[in-house]
Amino acid sequence: MNFTKESGKPRYFVIELIKMIEIKDLHKSYVMGENSLHVLKGIDFTVKEGELVAIMGSSGSGKSTLLNILGMLDEADKGSYYLDGKPIKNLSEKIAARYRNKFLGFVFQSFNLITYKSALENVAMPLYYQGMKRNERNKKAMRYLEKVGLADWATHLPNELSGGQNQRVAIARALASEPKVLLADEPTGALDSTTSYEVMRIIQSINDEGKTILIVTHEDDIAHMCKRIVNLRDGVIIKDSKINQVRTKSATHV
Amino acid sequence: MFNRDRWEEILEALSSNWFRTVLTAFGVLWGIFILVILLAAGKGLENGVKADFGDIATNTMFMWTQTISKPYKGLPKGRRFSYKISDVQAIKDNVPNMRFISPRNQLGGFGGSNNVVRGLNTGAFNVYGDYPEIIEQQPMDITSGRFINYGDIDEKRKIAIIGEGVKTSLYEFGEDPLGTYIKINGVNFIVVGTYKKKSQGGDSEEDQKEIYVPFTSFSQAFNRGDRVGWMAITAEDGSSITQLKEQIFDVIKQRHTIHPEDDRAIGNFDLYEQYSRIERLFFALKIIAYFVGTLVLLSGIIGISNIMLIVVKERTKEIGIRRALGATPWSIRGQVLLESIFLTIISGMMGISLGALVIYAINKVLDASGPVDMFSNPSVDIGVVITALIILIVSGLFAGFIPAQNAIKVKPVDALRTE
Numbered sequence A: 001m002n003f004t005k006e007s008g009k010p011r012y013f014v015i016e017l018i019k020m021i022e023i024k025d026l027h028k029s030y031v032m033g034e035n036s037l038h039v040l041k042g043i044d045f046t047v048k049e050g051e052l053v054a055i056m057g058s059s060g061s062g063k064s065t066l067l068n069i070l071g072m073l074d075e076a077d078k079g080s081y082y083l084d085g086k087p088i089k090n091l092s093e094k095i096a097a098r099y100r101n102k103f104l105g106f107v108f109q110s111f112n113l114i115t116y117k118s119a120l121e122n123v124a125m126p127l128y129y130q131g132m133k134r135n136e137r138n139k140k141a142m143r144y145l146e147k148v149g150l151a152d153w154a155t156h157l158p159n160e161l162s163g164g165q166n167q168r169v170a171i172a173r174a175l176a177s178e179p180k181v182l183l184a185d186e187p188t189g190a191l192d193s194t195t196s197y198e199v200m201r202i203i204q205s206i207n208d209e210g211k212t213i214l215i216v217t218h219e220d221d222i223a224h225m226c227k228r229i230v231n232l233r234d235g236v237i238i239k240d241s242k243i244n245q246v247r248t249k250s251a252t253h254v
Numbered sequence B: 001m002f003n004r005d006r007w008e009e010i011l012e013a014l015s016s017n018w019f020r021t022v023l024t025a026f027g028v029l030w031g032i033f034i035l036v037i038l039l040a041a042g043k044g045l046e047n048g049v050k051a052d053f054g055d056i057a058t059n060t061m062f063m064w065t066q067t068i069s070k071p072y073k074g075l076p077k078g079r080r081f082s083y084k085i086s087d088v089q090a091i092k093d094n095v096p097n098m099r100f101i102s103p104r105n106q107l108g109g110f111g112g113s114n115n116v117v118r119g120l121n122t123g124a125f126n127v128y129g130d131y132p133e134i135i136e137q138q139p140m141d142i143t144s145g146r147f148i149n150y151g152d153i154d155e156k157r158k159i160a161i162i163g164e165g166v167k168t169s170l171y172e173f174g175e176d177p178l179g180t181y182i183k184i185n186g187v188n189f190i191v192v193g194t195y196k197k198k199s200q201g202g203d204s205e206e207d208q209k210e211i212y213v214p215f216t217s218f219s220q221a222f223n224r225g226d227r228v229g230w231m232a233i234t235a236e237d238g239s240s241i242t243q244l245k246e247q248i249f250d251v252i253k254q255r256h257t258i259h260p261e262d263d264r265a266i267g268n269f270d271l272y273e274q275y276s277r278i279e280r281l282f283f284a285l286k287i288i289a290y291f292v293g294t295l296v297l298l299s300g301i302i303g304i305s306n307i308m309l310i311v312v313k314e315r316t317k318e319i320g321i322r323r324a325l326g327a328t329p330w331s332i333r334g335q336v337l338l339e340s341i342f343l344t345i346i347s348g349m350m351g352i353s354l355g356a357l358v359i360y361a362i363n364k365v366l367d368a369s370g371p372v373d374m375f376s377n378p379s380v381d382i383g384v385v386i387t388a389l390i391i392l393i394v395s396g397l398f399a400g401f402i403p404a405q406n407a408i409k410v411k412p413v414d415a416l417r418t419e
């Protein structure tokens, strides 16, 4: 929160960065018949505005589970979650839908584009759910397609684009609604290393503009392109440290 | 709710699998088609049967005398009696809501011997002694001249109105009967009018072979005194002759010293009762048509519901994506419901149109091949179409309801996991 401390003497500002995500003692179990699998066993962490965080861990360590809860696609069993200061608890599906739309942008490993819609229509979709007029919507979607370098591909269907291009469309879609936080679950998982770096370059440049981003990955090189790495194992955070970001080549001109 | 994007999505969804969409639509199309055809056939039958009543005022009863079947006040049973002209006034005075009471006398009849002569031509015709009101009860078109009026009644004029059928048998082609004389049972009457009955019933030929003369002249010419053969009684609109007739019988029984419980002394034919019976029959037919049509329609609706379930299932992942992007439950539900209503209405409208087309064709054939007994002008009125439309919208809603609910039942995260 931005707040001004006004004491008697000289005026000065303490600028504290906004806590975008704040979770405390988060638990999640999957119940299958008789068995229950305790996946998240008390996660505490905070992400401030402008951070670029990598969540690492071996397969099955609960990374996706955590990200899905952060993305309000799933609910925790226990613990608290504040998104931009708002408690995320027992929300009606209608409110949840609005929060997803306004506060969160999601990027999936398998892109999850709608196959019968063009790149532009896919990007415009969150804006449609905001109730934006068609013209305005398409203009804005076009701007985001330009941003990821796909303006020329606006009318193409997902199956006419490469994997890397599809993921860039998905990123443009996640950004179009100007969310507070971008969540990406293994965004490069389905891509070769060249296109992976391309995607990471875009992610870095978006982060440079101030967007808060969380990326789930199990690839070391991808994780080191972030600014902070959170390590998960057996449902708890075993390590959480700031790192020196590895910049992708030509990250400055997207 | 009805913006362009919505419609685009609906069309996209429906056109993504044309074959399936058409097959599904066919179920509803067929159902509503059957409903329309059944209703129209019922209407055609109804029109045909009601045409037999012609333009006769249906709130009418005909009343004649029969043998008295109960001894009363010292009088034996087995007597016969006749209505008197004074009975008419008595009924008018004692029974409310009477519109017309026409006493009638009659000569001749089916297969009777020749009773009418004009020059060298003779013929056997029904001859009626009537009051002017009878034309209101049994409508006929006066094709030339005039009908009986009260002047004729009061002055007992020997005038006659003859049917077009009588004219053809007694007159040369093109000859004008007005002003000529015909001899009925030896008494001369001057023809002052000709008529044609509109009745479309089976014996319309016979209907045109009647002769009408004033009641009073008839009584005088054929020695009927103050006796009345039978009566045609019409109640006012809004009350039914079926309910009033007992009161009429009571008046008659009292005046003719008949046992109040003698049900056989007075014969009657109650058009209103017959008509109501037919009305009830067609009402029942209509119910059956709706029942059968609705059942067939229902199977169509279930088909749509089924397909929507499959569509929703197929699109689980897409729905998950949309929800991750911020689609509200109602926008997802609305989409499924609209799709189902749209599909139902489109196929329903096609069923109605097809039905209308078939009915049109049947009418064309009927027109071309001349009238068919008991069946004419099958039709579906706008009320039925509107009812069908409402049924369609409601059933579309129902068809989409469960699938729509299914669409948002899964958590977004689970929806996204499906492949």
Ligand SMILES: Nc1ncnc2c1ncn2[C@@H]1O[C@H](COP(=O)(O)OP(=O)(O)O)[C@@H](O)[C@H]1O
Residues within 6 Å of the ligand: A030, A031, A032, A037, A039, A057, A058, A059, A060, A061, A062, A063, A064, A065, A066
């Ligand atoms: N819907 C589910 N039902 C049951 N078990 C699940 C479900 N989703 C995930 N799991 C299990 O939870 C654990 C964590 O899964 P996940 O969060 O996907 O791990 P990661 O993304 O780190 O590979 C895994 O063992 C996985 O099998």
Ligand SMILES: [Mg+2]
Residues within 6 Å of the ligand: A063, A064, A065
């Ligand atoms: Mg995962």
